[in-house]
Amino acid sequence: MSLKVQTSNVTNKNDPKSINSRVFIGNLNTAVVKKPDVEAIFSQYGQVLGCSIHKGYAFVQYASERHARGAVLAENGRVLAGQTLDINMAGEPKPQRPVGVKRPGAALYRLFDYRSRASQIPRPVPLKRPRVAVPVMRRVKSLPVKLVSRSPVTGSRSVRRKLKTSELQAIRAELAQIKSNIDALLGHLELITESSAELHRAGEGNGEVSADESAADTESRHTDEEEEGDEDTQDECEEFTECDRLKGTDSILQ
Numbered sequence: 416m417s418l419k420v421q422t423s424n425v426t427n428k429n430d431p432k433s434i435n436s437r438v439f440i441g442n443l444n445t446a447v448v449k450k451p452d453v454e455a456i457f458s459q460y461g462q463v464l465g466c467s468i469h470k471g472y473a474f475v476q477y478a479s480e481r482h483a484r485g486a487v488l489a490e491n492g493r494v495l496a497g498q499t500l501d502i503n504m505a506g507e508p509k510p511q512r513p514v515g516v517k518r519p520g521a522a523l524y525r526l527f528d529y530r531s532r533a534s535q536i537p538r539p540v541p542l543k544r545p546r547v548a549v550p551v552m553r554r555v556k557s558l559p560v561k562l563v564s565r566s567p568v569t570g571s572r573s574v575r576r577k578l579k580t581s582e583l584q585a586i587r588a589e590l591a592q593i594k595s596n597i598d599a600l601l602g603h604l605e606l607i608t609e610s611s612a613e614l615h616r617a618g619e620g621n622g623e624v625s626a627d628e629s630a631a632d633t634e635s636r637h638t639d640e641e642e643e644g645d646e647d648t649q650d651e652c653e654e655f656t657e658c659d660r661l662k663g664t665d666s667i668l669q
Contacts, residue, residue, distance in 0.1 A: 441501035
């Protein structure tokens with residue numbers, strides 16, 4: 416509720432009845448903020464009877480205490496012209512914040528925007544852009560000093576590992592070659608043993624045949640000799656018989 420009434424510069428600080436409806440505005444940048452700006456801001460909370468501007472602070476007189484307390488609750492701590500306002504009831508001042516003391520670090524000469532909080536335009540929500548797959552070149556991070564100092568050691572270790580693996584592969588190849596040679600020699604020895612066994616068997620068979628043949632020859636010779644001896648004995652017997660016959664005939668003739 417805003418009532419535009421011609422306000423005065425007097426806030427009746429000596430009137431005990433109106434002191435409870437008076438608002439103190441501290442840390443005010445009076446170089447930028449003027450009386451019409453203050454009236455426009457605080458008239459939103461009720462009827463403003465008076466407004467006085469001083470260097471660094473101001474007073475606003477309301478018609479009722481309820482409106483004054485509503486303005487204090489709503490506007491206390493608001494940033495106006497680069498400075499945070501310190502607003503409270505004039506009858507209840509804060510002892511730790513004397514009148515007219517400004518807070519440091521405030522930016523002067525900023526544009527004053529006294530729009531009410533209710534009429535503030537909400538910020539537009541940023542639209543999400545569709546993600547496009549773009550090839551991004553990855554930046555190679557520089558190694559820290561410790562890793563750089565350790566890099567030669569790691570490089571030598573990797574070289575040693577590569578040498579070990581190459582040596583192991585060479586040893587494995589040599590072992591495989593030796594194994595194949597041994598297998599070939601074993602096969603050749605098996606063939607030699609088989610051929611020698613066959614030759615030995617063949618030699619034993621030939622010896623048995625020759626022995627049989629020699630025995631048969633000796634037997635045949637023995638039989639031939641016996642037959643010849645029999646024939647000789649028969650011839651001798653016949654000669655003796657003929658001799659006996661001749662002797663008998665001779666005796667008869669005599």
